[in-house]
Amino acid sequence: MATENAVDKAVRRTATALALFKKHSSTNATTLTREQLESIMTELAATRDGEQHVATYLKGAHLEQDFFTFEGLVTTYNAYVEWLLSGHASQPSAAAPEPAPAAPEPTPAAPEPTPAETTKLELAAQKETPAEAEPEFKPTPAIEPATAPEPEPEPEPEAEPEPGIVDVATAFAAVTDGDVDALEAALDAGVDVDAAVDGVPLVCAAAGSDSTDLMELLVERKANVNAPRSADGLTPLMLAAAGADADLVEMLLHHGANASLQGAAGETAEALAPNGELKALLGEAANGMGMMNAQQLAAILAPKSAARRVSVSAESIDPTKQMLAPKKVIDKSDEDRERIRATLMRSFLFKHGDAAQTADLVNAMYEVRRPRGVDIIKQGDREANEFFIIDAGECDIIKGTNEDGSERRLVTLRPGAVFGELALMYNTPRAATVRAASDEVVLWAMDRESFKAIVLVQTMQKRLKYEAFLEEVSLLQGLSSYERATVADSFVEVRYGAGDRVIEEGAEGHDMFFLVAGKAEALDKENVVRIYEKPGAYFGELALLNNEPRKATVRAATACELVALDRAAFERLMGPVVDVLQRHEADYALLTPRGSVAAQPAATAQAAQ
Known part of the structure; x- marks a missing residue:
């Protein structure tokens, strides 16, 4: 019975450790600082004596590293338990004249592992038990034990949180929970949109979530979308790419994320992306310095005499002339129109357009058929004149070569895929080759001039019209x-x-x-x-x-x-x-x-x- 109880305690304690790790490691960080480690171990020890013992143990342990993973927390805590059970704790606690007899039940001087082996958190760490059973291991008020009066109020190892820290913690908790309203409330309360905890900016925390709404809120509050984590230099775009979150990648690129930045180990967003389609998108974005943000859009549409950003190589167009150009209307069936519209609505670049703009896009697209083996776009091609939607058949994305000199196929695109749209925004070479991989591939295409007239000009004209109105x-x-x-x-x-x-x-x-x-x-x-x-x-x-x-x-x-x-x-x-x-x-x-x-x-x- 005692052994079974000890195993239960180990499982529950591990669940609590995992919950505390997630709480203290600032949402998406994978490491703890030394202070966070001590704080978690103190909560696990759950008594004032435990707090003293943890501090004593960590001082004498001469830990080499400054950051700890969850496994590191488990290992350190197990070593602490071994140290405690071997009787070392009784020697340094001479400073406190209350040795706390081992017999009384209420709150043991240390975590209650009966045999050291069963107390080890490794047992349950492999299970990663959900963090439900915290109650027993919440820090029991360190107000008891009511034995002898304490010699002196014993300086607290951690000061009270400074004003604002709690709000920042609330913002990070909101990101963890995917709670857009709570995050917005924290930002409205004065939390800096570029706030970071332990070197992890809010935008990096949001990049690890499944919610594009969180990131959309942060970028609309003018968060720095290129802010890196201090530990590894990874940017939000790199984290979104590593998580294969295509919607978040497109959103970040749209808001000016720089795909050419590198992490501390030299990695890029393209290198971290796990699939070929994302790699191709990020490679194309790296060549073009990302999708257009507001300033880049203005630069593209500005008169030729206006100053423009050197990072964006885009041809100038005259919004007035483009507005007067006749719109293209290519005949197609209602079924074709609906398929094209549905595909465009899945693309972050097009889904925020109004109904009129979407209708113009659908009208302007024309059918293209290509047999197997034909390159629809070629890597390095500087004449990017069309973007495409696959309606039937499959295409391979090919980029670079393998070690044996053969072409490197990244991924196969299927019906509903969109490719080539980024190159229409910039005068940059195609980042990859897309080749027909079926006997016949049916595509819908749009030429550069129609794209500019509908997407770029209409967007800018609407913005200019209403910006003046809103002033x-x-x-x-x-x-x-x-x-x-x-x-x-x-x-x-x-x-x-x-x-x-x-x-x-x-x-x-x-x-x-x-x-x-x-x-x-x-x-x-x-x-x-x-x-x-x-x-x-x-x-x-x-x-x-x-x-x-x-x-x-x-x-x-x-x-x-x-x-x-x-x-x-x-x-x-x-x-x-x-x-x-x-x-x-x-x-x-x-x-x-x-x-x-x-x-x-x-x-x-x-x-x-």
């Missing part, structure tokens, strides 16, 4: 130009005729609206209580802010042009102005009393905005 919205004055551009990219244009209802009182709220042109009015029981007529006036935010039904009806008094920000974009992007919105909530109570029959003067209503 006049008093609510958003506190946002940076980058943040306003991000809001502009998320806008969806909507139009209403005179008399149309934009929102209904009591309905569930999904969007916030900004007035671009026209006139709208808020109603209470069919009485007009507020008028919106100045461009930049907004409404509909209360339902999103408080997660409650609409409090009033808003209808178009004249034909109206509006832009809508949906709930997801609102929660992601409007954090910096939430306090302003909350202050304005009180204004609503003053300006729109229930039962009011007179509309507020336009000037008063706009002042409230």
